[in-house]
Amino acid sequence: MVRVLSCLQPTGEIQLGNYLGAIRRWVQDQTPQSFHGVVDLHALTIPRDPAVLRAKTLETAQLLLAAGLDPNYTTIFVQSHVPEHPQMAWLLECTASLGELERMTQFKDKSAKTEGSFTSAGLLTYPTLMAADILLYDAELVPVGDDQRQHLELTRDVAQRFNSRYGTTFVIPRAGIAKVGARIMDLQEPTNKMSKSADSPQGTVKVLDEPKDIERKIKRAVTDTDGEVRFDPVTKPGVSNLLSILAATTGVADPASLAHNYQQYGPLKADTAAAVIEFLAPLQKRYHELSDDPGHVTQVLAAGAAKARTVASVVLARAKLNVGLLPG
Numbered sequence: 001m002v003r004v005l006s007c008l009q010p011t012g013e014i015q016l017g018n019y020l021g022a023i024r025r026w027v028q029d030q031t032p033q034s035f036h037g038v039v040d041l042h043a044l045t046i047p048r049d050p051a052v053l054r055a056k057t058l059e060t061a062q063l064l065l066a067a068g069l070d071p072n073y074t075t076i077f078v079q080s081h082v083p084e085h086p087q088m089a090w091l092l093e094c095t096a097s098l099g100e101l102e103r104m105t106q107f108k109d110k111s112a113k114t115e116g117s118f119t120s121a122g123l124l125t126y127p128t129l130m131a132a133d134i135l136l137y138d139a140e141l142v143p144v145g146d147d148q149r150q151h152l153e154l155t156r157d158v159a160q161r162f163n164s165r166y167g168t169t170f171v172i173p174r175a176g177i178a179k180v181g182a183r184i185m186d187l188q189e190p191t192n193k194m195s196k197s198a199d200s201p202q203g204t205v206k207v208l209d210e211p212k213d214i215e216r217k218i219k220r221a222v223t224d225t226d227g228e229v230r231f232d233p234v235t236k237p238g239v240s241n242l243l244s245i246l247a248a249t250t251g252v253a254d255p256a257s258l259a260h261n262y263q264q265y266g267p268l269k270a271d272t273a274a275a276v277i278e279f280l281a282p283l284q285k286r287y288h289e290l291s292d293d294p295g296h297v298t299q300v301l302a303a304g305a306a307k308a309r310t311v312a313s314v315v316l317a318r319a320k321l322n323v324g325l326l327p328g
């Protein structure tokens, strides 16, 4: 059984694209060798409202549980509950080079955006914390989106460098980049990926949206004026996106095969909205049950952190010993 790890930041609200592209796959592929973290320490690279961060961390964990990750089976934890993460991150910060971190495109993009204001040192060292998340669990496979490919490469480079300096310590992970199956685009700007960080509330279906809001957003989705229902993401991005969403939420593998059922955009939108609402209903129901019982979720997360630590503490001890720290 392959050891799998992937994590999610508790920022923004989970939307349909995250769910179909990432979380659903984690749920389908879960085994007792799966580890999934809500990485709250990563969220601190920019200043956040403490109350909001706390609430989002709980909400994200509840969503993972509602989506079907089973804590009796896989390990679900909050990053800051496992103190091995920042400890390991320091060892890796001292293994990565400044130039390597400065070359990360995400760092360049984000620090350019904050230019003139405040850029935290954490924004630069963030990939070594991510590497710690992965290496602490001897993860072999890390399912991530394409935007994280470079961070995975850095993780591999740093792990290899550590191994060659100090002797074999880490398992070298590989990235599991999803095949471009269900690529869900923004409903208002269908050439952009639907994103929890994009400022496009009308183009983004959040998994906890009320049915009436889902319906409104899908009915107002941008299409085009030629009036023909055809799957052609290049010339007809809006219509193709609706077909992709309909296919993904009804379990149809090929969105193009649905096009001939429709002569007009109206019925396509109505069916897509109904399909999304029905698809999300069980998740929403479980989510609300969990939010009615926060004590239960707290217990589940405590047990998850304890389980995570049994693995992470062994790997951290191995790394500390190999690097030359005196055992305490």
Ligand code: TRP
Pocket (backbone or CB within 6 Å): 005, 006, 007, 008, 009, 039, 042, 129, 130, 133, 134, 142, 143, 144, 148
């Ligand atoms: N950096 C990832 C993101 O922004 C989140 C993340 C943190 C992660 N640690 C990880 C993903 C470890 C996979 C494995 O989406």
